[in-house]
Amino acid sequence: MRSIFEGLKVLDLTRVIAGPLCTQILADMGATVYKIEKPGEGDDTRRMGPFLPDAEHGGDSNDSALYLAYNRGKHSVTMDISTPEGAALAQDLAARCDVVVENYKVGTLAKYGLDEASIRKRRPDIIYCSVTGFGQSGPYAARPAYDFILQGLAGAMSTCGQPDGAPGGEPMRTAIPITDVVTGLYAAIGVLSAIYHRRETGEGQYVDAAMLDASVALNGHLALGYLMNGKVPPRVGNTNPIASPSEVFACADGHLIVAAGNNGQFQALCTTLGRPDLVQDERFGSNALRVANRVALRELLVPLLATRHRADLLAAFEQVGVPSGPINDMAGVFEDPQTRHRDLALQLPHSRGVDVPSLRSPLRFSATPVVHRASPMLGEHSAQVLAAELGLDEERLRALRKQAII
Numbered sequence: 440m441r442s443i444f445e446g447l448k449v450l451d452l453t454r455v456i457a458g459p460l461c462t463q464i465l466a467d468m469g470a471t472v473y474k475i476e477k478p479g480e481g482d483d484t485r486r487m488g489p490f491l492p493d494a495e496h497g498g499d500s501n502d503s504a505l506y507l508a509y510n511r512g513k514h515s516v517t518m519d520i521s522t523p524e525g526a527a528l529a530q531d532l533a534a535r536c537d538v539v540v541e542n543y544k545v546g547t548l549a550k551y552g553l554d555e556a557s558i559r560k561r562r563p564d565i566i567y568c569s570v571t572g573f574g575q576s577g578p579y580a581a582r583p584a585y586d587f588i589l590q591g592l593a594g595a596m597s598t599c600g601q602p603d604g605a606p607g608g609e610p611m612r613t614a615i616p617i618t619d620v621v622t623g624l625y626a627a628i629g630v631l632s633a634i635y636h637r638r639e640t641g642e643g644q645y646v647d648a649a650m651l652d653a654s655v656a657l658n659g660h661l662a663l664g665y666l667m668n669g670k671v672p673p674r675v676g677n678t679n680p681i682a683s684p685s686e687v688f689a690c691a692d693g694h695l696i697v698a699a700g701n702n703g704q705f706q707a708l709c710t711t712l713g714r715p716d717l718v719q720d721e722r723f724g725s726n727a728l729r730v731a732n733r734v735a736l737r738e739l740l741v742p743l744l745a746t747r748h749r750a751d752l753l754a755a756f757e758q759v760g761v762p763s764g765p766i767n768d769m770a771g772v773f774e775d776p777q778t779r780h781r782d783l784a785l786q787l788p789h790s791r792g793v794d795v796p797s798l799r800s801p802l803r804f805s806a807t808p809v810v811h812r813a814s815p816m817l818g819e820h821s822a823q824v825l826a827a828e829l830g831l832d833e834e835r836l837r838a839l840r841k842q843a844i845i
Contacts, residue, residue, distance in 0.1 A: 442469020443807045448536040454482045456616055458542035458570040459509040460623030466512035467800045467809045478517040478843050481817040510814040517818035517845050525844045526551040534561040535828050542570040545580045555645050564643040566633040570626050574649035584650050586616035593654030598661055601676045622653040683729040688744045695749050698762040707759040712743040787813040821845050
């Protein structure tokens with residue numbers, strides 16, 4: 440079967456997570472992605488463990504879990520763009536591509552002739568996407584950006600964690616680099632939209648993907664609530680501010696989530712726990728009243744769950760339609776029967792001669808399935824790509840390697 444973007448060529452000038460996730464999505468859908476990496480070093484994430492073992496030389500390789508997670512299906516081409524010859528090679532390669540995605544500091548790539556204006560002179564219909572922390576202009580435009588910083592600056596951290604005054608009541612970041620991830624997703628949506636626009640009009644365009652924009656958008660209804668009434672949303676820990684009971688409860692052998700969002704579910708919950716009388720309590724007659732009297736309701740529910748086993752509770756709740764679920768660690772995630780049914784954990788053949796773990800793309804198409812291929816070794820495709828795309832012969836490639844340009 441043909442992939443959706445088979446034949447589309449992408450020059451990937453990105454590092455770390457947000458930009459690489461964007462281009463990985465394109466690679467998953469069949470695009471040929473040329474990831475440019477610095478000779479001898481590569482993407483910063485190649486130095487952030489854990490690492491694949493290097494069977495040939497012993498010890499760890501530079502293929503890390505972080506690199507493997509966001510560079511699936513790409514071609515690694517080592518090229519030192521800080522040198523005139525390396526920059527010229529990258530410019531030539533860009534001119535043969537349909538899309539360029541970069542995440543350098545604002546203005547940096549102009550020094551190497553790899554900025555949008557320079558490339559558009561050679562390829563007028565180029566789709567050029569810049570992934571930055573704060574966009575192309577404004578007082579923060581020149582600042583470096585990291586996920587942790589954006590989680591705080593864009594507001595997400597202020598809403599995560601236990602309430603003020605509670606034990607451990609301070610803002611908390613997510614373990615997942617959520618602002619990097621959401622930026623990469625929005626950048627991919629932007630590029631895909633620009634591809635559709637070009638197919639309709641023949642015109643390329645510029646996509647300005649800023650982490651700040653994506654991270655503020657991530658706040659969703661919490662941001663809109665503030666803009667509507669001026670009230671800053673507080674941290675509420677594991678409780679749901681708009682429904683009750685909808686939170687984490689301890690049971691005899693762990694924790695589980697219960698999310699009874701309407702009167703019918705609340706009635707089923709109380710009946711299952713042996714307290715159908717709670718439905719008649721005037722404090723709990725509606726979701727709004729249950730939210731207002733959350734503390735009192737929780738005090739009544741906690742002892743009803745504390746002595747029962749999680750599996751028994753989950754089975755009982757499922758039978759009567761009360762939304763609930765476990766809090767799985769990563770081992771639990773991949774032991775879960777639905778996760779197994781969906782084949783979310785993959786083993787992909789890697790160029791090092793071993794199979795490596797990967798996650799299945801969430802994109803599932805009936806006619807154009809995703810093709811999963813492992814992330815490349817550093818410089819694995821340099822000779823192949825430079826020969827095929829730019830016509831460099833072996834003598835020229837040897838000379839460039841000797842000069843550490845590739």
